[in-house]
Amino acid sequence: MSNGGPTAFERFINGILPENPVYRQVLGTCPTLAVTNGMRSGMTMAAAVLFVMICSNIIVSLIRGLLRPHLRILVFTLTIATFVTVADRVLAAYMYDMSRQLGPYIPLIIVNCIIICRCEVCASKQGVWRSAWDAIGQGLGFALALASICTVREVLGNGTWFDIPLGWHNADQYKWIVMILPPGAFITLGVLMGLVNWFGESRARKQARAAQAQLEPVEAR
């Protein structure tokens, strides 16, 4: 598959941090806000998205030569909806409590724009190998983003992590309710995104200054 564009490894690394779907592309914020009040629900969501993304990226990449421009979104949605339904049924069969807890948010993966974005940007243009690694990278990036938000919200809101009490307070008496409720999701996402941007910018500034320092003596001569 020597069809130009980023290699499999670049696709994989890009998904995790440089082009993180939540913090960099700001896609898929609906599940990011909705299911991040606990690590268990967040990680189940991330696993389901990872599964759907790998399957649909592979299928779309296999049929990319047959896609018609005006029908491609229809084909993407059809593919994604199929694998989301599979994921939903499997969850209902083997993780019934989690399936009840996530409720409508598993079927809503169909409209998760991260997946359709990967179909459009990568899978419909690149080979199966690269598309699969792209899906894994983006999926892990999404999982990482959800994990960071879940950790903040669950620890501050409930004093637990993966439902395990952390023991630093009496779980019945103390609860920072707002962190569990929707406003907590917005606050946490905003603060974390700000931090990610701030670190990114300060690193870029440092690099620019270093480059400047190297250039200046040359110009002075």
Added chain:
Amino acid sequence: MTDQTTNTKKPAKLSYLGQGWLVLVLAGGFGGLLAYVESNLKPKIEQNKADFTLTAIPELVPGATKGKPFVRNGLTVFEALDDQDKLLGWVISTAGDGFADRIELLIGLDVPATTVTGIKVLSQKETPGLGAKIEKPDTFSKQFIGKSATSPIGVAKGKPAGNQVQAITGATVSSEAVASIMNKAMAAFRADLPAEARQ
């Protein structure tokens, strides 16, 4: 090209097929895949749902360990039994309209069906953080324990009096929906009591 009068329509139809065949093929293939998944997993999912109802019975009728379903007056009711198969009460499975969507409820009653021994929300899609609190056992649904099943249960915004429970703040509609679903189901069940309950 040579015979334009007969061929004007045909190419258009063919071109739709030529463009859309991939969608049709994929839809057929994916449909088959989903049918395969569904036929394999459906028994397990149905079992999960039934198990979930059965595991709730000990919470609803004190001392009960298992349930035996039967249908009466269009209601699905479980006999709540202990290990020696002694009848300890009834669990009614019912549903009705909530604020946003259907609310599915289990109602536990004692043997004469005069007192509520517990309720559990099986499924609901009320407003998260407000109406969804009807699911919380420690706050809202606990209030129904001990209420009389012979007269309708009311909902009070302030302090509850008599056969009333206190509404969830900001979710009066959801709270009233639960009470009205219960009242309807209990009335229907009491209108035609099984023999064991009449003694």
